[in-house]
Amino acid sequence: MLNCKEVTELCSEEMERKLPMRERIFLRMHLAMCSGCRHFRSHMGFIRQAARKYAEGGAASDRDTKG
Secondary structure, three states: OOOHHHHHHHHHHHOOOOOOHHHHHHHHHHHHHOHHHHHHHHHHHHHHHHHHHHHHHHHHHHHHHHO
């Protein structure tokens, strides 16, 4: 069974690469039992999405404000 530190590392890695089946299973087992890690994973997803949206639209809004 994975500990929380290992799970947070896997949550980061899964955003960069596809995890092997074994790692995905252990990750899901831990997430099923640990609300802290579920929240961490959810927050990471939110931050990644917000950063992506900022990167896509941030340059245009910077030009608008500098005018």
